[in-house]
Amino acid sequence: MTVTTSTRPTEVDEEFETAPEELAPRPARPASRGRRATPAFFRSRAWGWVVVLALLAAWQISAWVKYVPTVSSPERVGIEWWEAITQGGLLLALLDTLRTMAIGFAIAVPVGIAIGFLMGRVRVVWATLEPLVEILRLTPATAVIPVFILFLGIGDAMKIGVFLLAAIFPVLLNAYAGARSVSQTQRETAQTFRLGWWETQWEVALPAAIPFILVGARQALGLSLVMAVVIGMLAGNGGIGYYILMAQQALDIPRLFAAVATVAAVGYGFNALFLVLERRYTRWRRTDAHT
């Protein structure tokens, strides 16, 4: 299988910190690094947030100068958002979508890890599943929704199925790439210490794959969010996608923007959460890689 699509765990957004050449005094890096990860996440992005705020400010100022109803303004979107959350159905629509998404994701991650990892480690499993995985992963999940609706209706089962299908491949492919990332030296180290098959997987291959798996889970989350909106629009019976569609058809521009901004914020929040988790569970890589 070619894994050209899967991102290497070394992502582009890194600051580099050179490893100490000799045993210098330990850099100020307390044991509770994980707890500090969250503020560090925002601190390292402070300047980027200034850019976001500047864009919002520019939007607001242009609305003060000349208000265009189809463009609305941050102020009006904000007011509308608060109403949609507290009184309208936005929160309910969002929670409804997140519920099915969480179930699909919760199934996709362990199944994807297991299949991908075993494909990377056991030749027979690879040979058995490679064509199937390649065909399915290149089938756009959006194209599958009508098929799922046909067989599963428009209820939870269909939605969970679509989320499962969307989320499983990034996890699977990255777990595969991670399992393949075990180097010859690592493999031979396990051999010379006479580790058995299970021990080798558990002590060498799986830990080596974890950075890849975390990247895969993060990609899966991004795709799930796309599907969350598309499902609502295609199935048309609720959820955040349906909410956005309804706002658009009612030409309620502030409500439309409020809903879109909510999806964006949820996506950003989840992504940030996963980056912090990655940072926490791959601390050992932090001598040369950063969140």
Next chain:
Amino acid sequence: MSISTARITTAELAFRGVGKDYVSLRGEAVRALSPIDLDVASESFVAIVGRSGCGKSTLLRLAAGLESPSSGDIELGGEPVEGPPDAVRYVFQNYSESLLPWRTVGDNVRFGLRHAYARESGGSRREQQELVEHYLGEVGLAGVASRYPGELSGGMQQRVAIARALASGPRVLLLDEPFSAVDALSRANLQDLIVRIWEQHRLTILFVTHDIDEALYLADRVVVLGASGAGIERDVVVPLDRPRDQVAAREHPDYLQLRREVLELLLG
């Protein structure tokens, strides 16, 4: 200490007509190592030198059971080697990949304890902790157990790899150009360290290097392999007393004489 003392007894590792051929990607047969006979005495320190492609790493990998010979037999303590033997540990040139980077230095050494040869790997958490500190102290790395390998310099990482190997209590240590990626001054320290460990643990060491000075300084005996897998070209005993001094040993007339012979052999 003179090498003529009772150190050398029986053959720990015996190669009988051991050769290795590969088939290259283009389908041609490539001779990695012509059949050789070699006895490595128990508790001796033998260095293998030769140019790149002479088959010295192949020889070591065969002894480690990482590859199987195309011809001949290898015996370890009288038992045939089929797959990695329990009494043997291998120290890789590529220490940064051999160490488990997601485990702390201490847990890497504990990995050696848990996968130990001929010893109860158990013991309480506390006893294990003490052993880990003991082995780290032995390689001069006391107090770094909580660090990750990536935070250490190359020389220190190779020390961790040596401590991990020692923790598993081997009889034979195979080292494949272990110090070639380390800076020259750290290398001198590591050389003295490996000799000290060899003496204290009464290990049998097979040490592959392309550095003639390193081979002559460390070993009881230097085996020179001919180019392109030609087999053993020379087999010389190094008559220098121990302990050897990094400066004085390298100026000793016997040393210089041997160095000249081996160099001429390899360059000529």
